[in-house]
Structure formats: structure tokens, C-alpha cells
Amino acid sequence: MKVAAYTRYELLRTVRNKRFMILALGFPLVLYFLIAAPNRHEQNLGGSGISAPLYLMVGLVAFGAMNAVLGSGARIAAERATGWNRQLRLTPLSTKTYFRTKVLTGYALALMTILLIYASGTLLGVRLTAGEWVRMTALILVGLIPFAALGILFGHLLTPDSIGPALGGTTAALAILGGVWFPIGGNGAMHYIAQGLPSYWLVQASHIGVGGNGWGATGWIVLTVWTVVAAYLARRAYERDTKRT
């Protein structure tokens, strides 16, 4: 109940922040229309048998969701700069509840992004079975967990000045290396590096929409390790972050 009331206000203030909403939701959407709309009649992208709107939709869903969840870092950094973070430590809000609130807010935004991009894809002619939509979405939501922890970690380590470039750079690097923009080849060093990244598996989750199989054991292990390590570091960063700045 406590989490619900607190999260409601957290969400309210997030959606009221126009600049943030435009960046978190609008940016992936604009990107999608810019690339997919001119190619909406391409039904066989690069000989793959997949239509351009579909292929771009699944890539941007992964990117947009990652972007939305990592964005909690920027909001946390801004809260810390106002001293609000210290004020919160003087309330009974536990670390657990705090994390839950931040993760729920991040997920709510991610879900909005995902649904907006799905709607845009449908508008450009994408058709999937109900089972494909559901499986793809469910696995994406699971794959976002390490990003939620990373967002909180960044928020408690960085300042509002440095978090923009840091998050932007990280998102871009994770997106490229994870195969959001172009597929990572089947072999070679790049492939091995990519498989160690959570973004690679997020993209694999979204590729259920283009006939992918989701994750094997490697995917689950990589994502679990990232989640555990990032959550541990985020918790430590939060608990140490009580000093005057």
C-alpha cells in the first residue's frame, strides 16, 4: 500500500516532466517513423524475408525500453542534486521500497514506449499472432531487469551534469554491440563480446517477433549475473550516498 501511494506520485511527477517524456517516449518513436515509414513497403529486408517495419519495430522496442528504464538514473541524479535523496533517508522508506518504486516507475515508462512502438508498427502494417506479441513482450520485460538496476546505480554515482553523456553513451554502445541496429554475425570476437551484454539478450527477446527463439541457457545466465552484480552495486551506492554534496 505504501509502495502504491508513493509510486503513484513518483509516476505522476515523471509524466509531468515534459522534457523527460519527450526524450524517453518521443525519441524512439520519431526514430522509428523516420526509418520505417519510407521503407514501409519493403517486405523482404536484406533478403531475410522480414518486412522493414517489423524488423525496425523489434529493434526499436528493445532500444526504447532500455532507454526508458535507464532513464531513472537521470531522475535520481536530479533528485540527489536537490538534496531530496538525503531528505528521503530521514523517512521510514526502506532501501527495498525505494528500489521497488524506482523499478516500477521505470517499467511503467518502458511499457508505454513498447506499446507506442507496437502501435506505430501496426500502423505501418506489422501483423503478429497474439502469442508472438505476448511472448515477445514478456521476455523483453524480464530482460529489462539488469537495466533497471544499472539505471539506479548510475543515478547514485553520477551528477546531473555527467549523467546525460554517460547514459547516452552507454545506451548507444549497448545498442550497437547488442545488435539493435544491425545483426551481430554468427561467429568472431564481436559475437562473443555481444553475448556477454544484457542488450544482446534484450534484442534476442524482441526478435521473437521476427521468428527468434528467445534465450537459451547462456542468455539466462548472462542476464542473471548482470542483474545480481548491478543490483548489489546499486544497493551499495544507494546506502553510501547519504553525505552532503
Place this chain on the structure above:
Amino acid sequence: MSVVTGILLQELTKSFGDVKAVRGIDVSIELGETVALLGPNGAGKSTTIDMLLGLLDPDDGAARLFGGSPRDAVAAGRVGAMLQVGSLIRDLSVRELISMVASLYPRPLGVDETIALTRIEEIADRRTQTLSGGETQRARFAVALVSNPDLLVLDEPTVAMDVESRRAFWTTMRDFAARGKTVLFATHYLEEADAYADRAVLMAHGRVVADGPPTEIKAMVGQRHIRATLPDVSPSELEQIAGVTRAERRGESVVLTCTDSDAAIRELLARYPAARDIEIVGAGLEEAFVELTGVEEYA
């Protein structure tokens, strides 16, 4: 038998690198007391408050709130605080922000009650980012009060407030204290300590240099010095003058330490019309502290 004390600070010590911010503080505050933590900037007040609230771990010593650790008291929702530095998170109205904070506490005051108590009806529906500095402080006070804390800690609360806001603020603070609450506020204004506290704890250079009723502290630090050129009169004669506590000779001139410089100067001139080059200087807080502590090397 358990002794439940409000606040107990024992040998509290904290250094930042080479800077010894707090050098072993012992203070005990009873439930229901309103105490001013008085001292100039850099005295160690905020560091003491941070340790008292569990935001900072002491190098040595301990802070106990209601017989337990600060973190336990905070987790139980018994502490409300207004820290020195801080603004509010944006994109909520003042009323929404107060409701948000209230949702975290087990026994909060009503939101409307808090707004009425802190007299912020006129800004309650404004977004926090549109408030002026003084309005922000008043909203922050409401955020600290809505928890209905047993202990209210305020670090330099009236900074950035105009005269009107200040008056409203202190009235509210007194109304709240009258409910049997314990209040600790830090200030560098002697007048605030004098007017609103039952007791003043005077800090300088990380130490407690005096602890007592504000009137006593005021007498200690409110003294003035009269300096005059006046040869051939002995200090012991000058100490007979009403209002003079100490007289010292420095070559041709004398320095009189006075609790009542008005009475002293009249009598001085009546008795010794030859006195000239007269100066009366008020001892500022900083100066008074140095005098009380005898430690100038840290200043």
C-alpha cells in the same frame, strides 16, 4: 529500569581528512525540550546533526535517539527533519508532495492539518518548482512536520526566509513543541535561540563551549568591551563600576569587559572625566566563542 532519553550524544567525534569537524560532543536532551544548537558557521553544527540523524557515521562516540540508534528511530518514523541544504523535487504541487511524504509514515498528520499548521494554504496548490526561496523553506518545513515526529530537527531553518515567513515559522514551531514534542534547531542567530529555545547549546570549533538557559548564554556572549585611554587608574578600581566584569590595563589604555556597557560608560565618564579615545565594541558570536574557548588557532 530503562531510561528513555530524547537525545543522547556521547563523545561524538568526526573528522574530514585533517579537518576535525566535531571533537567529542556530549549532550543530553530530555523529551519535550526545545533546544537551540547555537554557533557560528563552521562550528560543526551540521556535522553534528548529520550524525544525530544517522546520515553520517561518527569516527568515535555515538548518538542515541529514544534509547536506540538514529536509524531505528528514523525507520520507526519518529524523526522529522529539515536539513540545511535542499530544495524540493519538481513537478508536484506542494499538497501532493506533502501527501507523498505522508504516505511513508505510520502515524502522519493530516495533509490539510499540516498545511494549516504551517500556514501555507496560499502556496499549497502551486508546483514546487515555482516557489521562491522563502516559500520553498516553508514547504520543506511542512514536509518535515507531516510525519508527526517525536523529534523535530531543523538545521538553520530560517535562512532565506523574509521577516513575515520567519514569524509564521516560529509560531508554528512553538505550537508544535507545545504538543510535547522534542525540537532541536541549529542557528547562528543568538536572538532566535533566546526567543524560541528552552535551552541553548553553544558550539565552537567542534566543541560544546556552553550549555544552559539562553539568557545565560546571552549574558556570556552578549558582552561588550569599552576601551579608553586612561592612565593612573588601577584595574581593581575600575572593576568597581557597575556593569563591568573585568578590567585590564594595556599601557596607557584600559579595556573593560561589560555586561551592561550603557551603565558602565555613564559611570566611567562621571568618575573619570579624563578618559578619552573611547571605543565600545560588541563581541560578535565568533569573538565571544574565541573568548569562551580560548582557542583562536582554529579560527
